[in-house]
Amino acid sequence: MSSRNGRSRRERLNADNLKAQRQQPCARCGQRIDYEAAPDDPNAFNAGHKDSWIDHPHLREDPGNLRPEHQRCNKSAGASAGTGLGSTSRQW
Numbered sequence: 100m101s102s103r104n105g106r107s108r109r110e111r112l113n114a115d116n117l118k119a120q121r122q123q124p125c126a127r128c129g130q131r132i133d134y135e136a137a138p139d140d141p142n143a144f145n146a147g148h149k150d151s152w153i154d155h156p157h158l159r160e161d162p163g164n165l166r167p168e169h170q171r172c173n174k175s176a177g178a179s180a181g182t183g184l185g186s187t188s189r190q191w
């Protein structure tokens with residue numbers, strides 16, 4: 100069964116693993132990420148893609164292409180930065 104945004108099981112695992120590492124800070128703004136925040140909190144963790152999987156589809160499931168970002172930073176980056184992963188935490 101695939102998710103509504105087309106994210107694979109591997110992508111979800113990659114995001115979960117990255118979150119578990121609790122890396123700091125946000126790769127986009129340099130501010131601290133609140134790992135205790137609710138999934139819909141703008142300061143909550145999101146798994147962002149260093150290289151857009153839109154432009155680099157082969158990197159979409161590469162854990163090495165992920166980095167910690169705020170939900171708000173990931174969202175403001177738009178679809179090219181992988182909003183598919185950005186919405187994952189909401190489903191936990």
Ligand SMILES: [Zn+2]
Nearest residue numbers: 125128169172
């Ligand atoms: Zn940020």
